[in-house]
Amino acid sequence: SILTLVVIIGLIPMLIRYIYGLGAVSNLSDGRPWGFWISFDLYCGVALAAGGFTLAGWVYLFNREKYHAVARPAVLTAFLGYTLVILALLVDLGQPWYIWHAMIYWNIHSPLFEVAICVMTYTVVLALEFSPAVFEGLSKSSLPIVRRFNWHIPLRVIRTIQIPLVIAGVVLSTLHQSSLGSMLLMMPETLHPLWYTPILPILFLVSAIAVGPAMVIFETTLSSKAFGHKLPLDILSSLGKAIPYILGLYLLLKLTDLTATGEIGLIFTAYPQNMLWWSEIIIGVILPIILFSMPSVRQSRSRVFWSAVLVVLGLVLNRFNVSMLALAIWPGFTYFPHWLEIAISACLVADALLVIWLAYRLLPIANHEGVTETA
Numbered sequence: 001s002i003l004t005l006v007v008i009i010g011l012i013p014m015l016i017r018y019i020y021g022l023g024a025v026s027n028l029s030d031g032r033p034w035g036f037w038i039s040f041d042l043y044c045g046v047a048l049a050a051g052g053f054t055l056a057g058w059v060y061l062f063n064r065e066k067y068h069a070v071a072r073p074a075v076l077t078a079f080l081g082y083t084l085v086i087l088a089l090l091v092d093l094g095q096p097w098y099i100w101h102a103m104i105y106w107n108i109h110s111p112l113f114e115v116a117i118c119v120m121t122y123t124v125v126l127a128l129e130f131s132p133a134v135f136e137g138l139s140k141s142s143l144p145i146v147r148r149f150n151w152h153i154p155l156r157v158i159r160t161i162q163i164p165l166v167i168a169g170v171v172l173s174t175l176h177q178s179s180l181g182s183m184l185l186m187m188p189e190t191l192h193p194l195w196y197t198p199i200l201p202i203l204f205l206v207s208a209i210a211v212g213p214a215m216v217i218f219e220t221t222l223s224s225k226a227f228g229h230k231l232p233l234d235i236l237s238s239l240g241k242a243i244p245y246i247l248g249l250y251l252l253l254k255l256t257d258l259t260a261t262g263e264i265g266l267i268f269t270a271y272p273q274n275m276l277w278w279s280e281i282i283i284g285v286i287l288p289i290i291l292f293s294m295p296s297v298r299q300s301r302s303r304v305f306w307s308a309v310l311v312v313l314g315l316v317l318n319r320f321n322v323s324m325l326a327l328a329i330w331p332g333f334t335y336f337p338h339w340l341e342i343a344i345s346a347c348l349v350a351d352a353l354l355v356i357w358l359a360y361r362l363l364p365i366a367n368h369e370g371v372t373e374t375a
Contacts, residue, residue: 003350003357010347013340017091025340031333034323036341041088041348043180043319045081046119047208048312051219052078052126053173054212060166066238069231072133072365073223074216079126080352082119087348111182118176125169132158137363177208184322192326194266194277197257200322203250207315210246213239214288214311221305227360236305237298243311244289251285276321284314 017025028035055074059067090096102116135155141147158165181204184191197203217236224230258264267274291297291307298304329335359365 003354006350007347007354010343010350013343014091014347016340017344022092022094025338025344027335027338027341029333029335031330032335034327035335036324036337037088037092037345039320039323040345041092042085043323044316045085045088046177046180047204047211047315047319048215049078049081049085050173050177050208050212051215052081052129052212053169054209055216056129056166057170060163061170067235070216070220070235070239072130073220074212075126075129076133076356076359076365077215077219079123079130080355082123082126084348084352085119086123087351088345091344111179111186114179115176115183118172118179122169122172122176125165125172128158129162129165129169133359133363133365140364173208174205178202178205180204181322187327190328191322192270192273192328193261193263194258194270194273195322195326197261199253199257203253206246206250206253207318210243210250211311211315213243214308217304217308218312221301221308223356223360226357233299233301233304236301240292240298240304240307243308244292247285247289247311251281251289254281273326276317276325280314280317280321283310284312284317288314 013025022028026035026037051074055067055071058064059071090099093099102113103120107113132155135151135158138149139147139151139155178201181200181202184196184200185198188196217239220231220236255264258267267277270277288307288311291303291310296303297307
C-alpha cells in the first residue's frame with residue numbers, strides 16, 4: 001500500500017542519519033538548531049495528541065458516558081502521537097544515545113527536563129489506558145492458544161486503577177503542554193514580541209485543550225469513513241459546541257496580553273510577522289468560533305469536520321510560528337527544510353496510520369465493552 005511505501009522510503013534517510021549524522025539529511029546548523037522536526041514532530045505532535053487527556057478526563061472523571069465511544073480512539077491517537085514524538089526526538093537529537101540521561105541526571109530548574117519526564121511518564125500512562133483494548137482483543141482472538149491465557153486478570157487490574165491513571169494523565173498533560181511554552185520563555189530576544197509573553201505556558205495549555213475535541217472530531221470522522229462505523233451526529237455536535245468557549249478564552253488572553261504590554265499595534269505594523277499572526281488567528285480561532293457557534297454547522301457532519309480542520313490548522317500554524325517562523329536566525333545563516341527531513345516525518349506519520357489501521361481491524365476500538373448500541 002501507499003503507507004507501506006512511505007514507511008520504506010522514510011526508513012532510508014533515517015538509516016543515513018544514524019550512519020552519517022544530522023548534516024547528511026537536514027539543513028540544521030548552529031544558526032538554526034530548531035527546524036522542521038521540532039516544529040512538526042514535537043510542538044505539533046504533542047499538542048495534537050491532547051484529545052487523549054481531554055476526552056479521558058471528560059468521560060471517566062466527569063462520568064460523561066455519552067462520549068465513551070470516542071474515548072478509546074482518542075487515547076489510541078494520543079498514545080501514537082507521543083510515541084512518534086519520542087521516535088522523532090531520537091532522530092533529531094545530536095547524540096540520541098544519551099536520551100536516557102534525563103531519567104538519571106535531574107535538572108529540576110529546566111523546563112525541558114519537565115517536558116522529558118512528563119512525556120516519558122505520560123506515554124506509559126497512555127499505554128496502560130489503552131491496554132484494555134489489547135486485552136479484550138486477545139481474549140476474543142480466533143487463535144485458541146492465545147485465548148488460553150487469562151487476559152481477564154490484567155484487564156480487571158487495569159480497570160481497577162483506571163481512574164488514578166486518568167487523573168495522572170490529566171496532571172502530566174497539563175504540566176508538559178504548558179512546559180513547551182515555558183521553554184520559549186528562555187528566548188526573549190529570539191522570539192518575536194507578537195508571540196513572546198510570560199503567559200505563553202497558559203496559552204499553550206488552553207490551545208491544546210481547544211484542539212483536543214477538534215482532533216477527536218477529525219480522527220473519528222476519517223476512521224468512520226475508512227472502517228464504516230458511524231458515530232451519532234449528536235456526539236460530534238456536542239464536542240464542537242464546547243470549542244468556541246475555549247477558543248474565545250484563548251483569543252481574549254492573547255489580545256489582553258498584547259494590550260497590557262503595549263504591543264497590540266504590532267498586529268498591524270510588524271510585517272511580515274503580523275501576517276503569520278493573523279493567519280493563525282483567523283484560520284484557527286475566529287472562523288471556528290463563528291462556525292461552531294452556528295447550529296446549522298453543528299447539525300452537518302461535513303461542516304463539523306471542516307470546522308474542526310480549521311482548528312487543527314490554526315494550532316499547527318501557531319506551533320510553527322513560535323518554534324520556527326517567528327524565531328530570529330543568526331546573521332549569515334539561512335534555513336529551509338531538507339526534503340529528507342520531511343520524508344522522515346512522513347515516515348513516522350505513515351507508521352502511526354498503519355498502527356491505527358491494524359488496531360481498528362484487530363482490536364475493539366470503536367465498539368468496545370461498556371458502550372451501548374446507540375453509541
